[in-house]
Amino acid sequence: xxxxxxxxxxxxxxxxxxxxxxxxxxxxxxxxxxxxxxxxxxxxxxxxxxxxxxxxxxxxxxxxxxxxxxxxxxxxxxxxxxxxxxxxxxxxxxxxxxxxxxxxxxxxxxxxxxxxxxxxxxxxxxxxxxxxxxxxxxxxxxxxxxxxxxxxxxxxxxxxxxxxxxxxxxxxxxxxxxxxxxxxxxxxxxxxxxxxx
Numbered sequence: 001x002x003x004x005x006x007x008x009x010x011x012x013x014x015x016x017x018x019x020x021x022x023x024x025x026x027x028x029x030x031x032x033x034x035x036x037x038x039x040x041x042x043x044x045x046x047x048x049x050x051x052x053x054x055x056x057x058x059x060x061x062x063x064x065x066x067x068x069x070x071x072x073x074x075x076x077x078x079x080x081x082x083x084x085x086x087x088x089x090x091x092x093x094x095x096x097x098x099x100x101x102x103x104x105x106x107x108x109x110x111x112x113x114x115x116x117x118x119x120x121x122x123x124x125x126x127x128x129x130x131x132x133x134x135x136x137x138x139x140x141x142x143x144x145x146x147x148x149x150x151x152x153x154x155x156x157x158x159x160x161x162x163x164x165x166x167x168x169x170x171x172x173x174x175x176x177x178x179x180x181x182x183x184x185x186x187x188x189x190x191x192x193x194x195x196x197x
Contacts, residue, residue, distance in 0.1 A: 016041040021151035030057035030077030040175035045191040055085030065097035079106040093134030
């Protein structure tokens with residue numbers, strides 16, 4: 001269960017430091033606040049922002065990791081979205097892509113729908129859930145400096161990892177990436193050397 005001592009991480013600082021440490025990584029950002037955090041850290045062609053598909057960030061990350069095995073893939077999502085797409089962790093564990101890291105920014109709330117408490121503030125432990133699915137390298141982060149531990153896994157590409165980052169339950173000012181899905185998709189494909197379609 002989340003406690004006040006565990007929710008001390010400033011999400012914007014953590015995400016900015018992480019992205020700065022993984023400049024070559026492909027980043028899939030989940031719906032809502034994770035996309036705002038990733039964009040606030042600096043817009044990059046290697047960022048794929050989701051504006052919909054609640055619960056789909058980890059599945060998209062899995063597909064990308066399997067399609068681009070020589071590149072590090074990072075999913076940055078929230079606890080609410082990960083809970084909605086919890087079954088994706090079973091498929092990720094079955095496929096075990098060596099280049100996929102999942103970062104769950106956990107404030108214990110559904111931030112986009114009114115800050116209702118999520119299951120992680122009611123007893124669900126995502127690290128235990130991930131391990132139960134078969135993701136052995138699942139761990140909690142309680143301090144901003146934990147970004148170094150996450151970045152090491154991203155850059156090493158030695159197996160699937162999941163970091164549950166306990167963040168403050170606040171709402172920083174929204175930093176909105178492009179809402180033009182075609183532009184985001186085409187730009188991302190171009191950075192991979194793929195033609196738009």
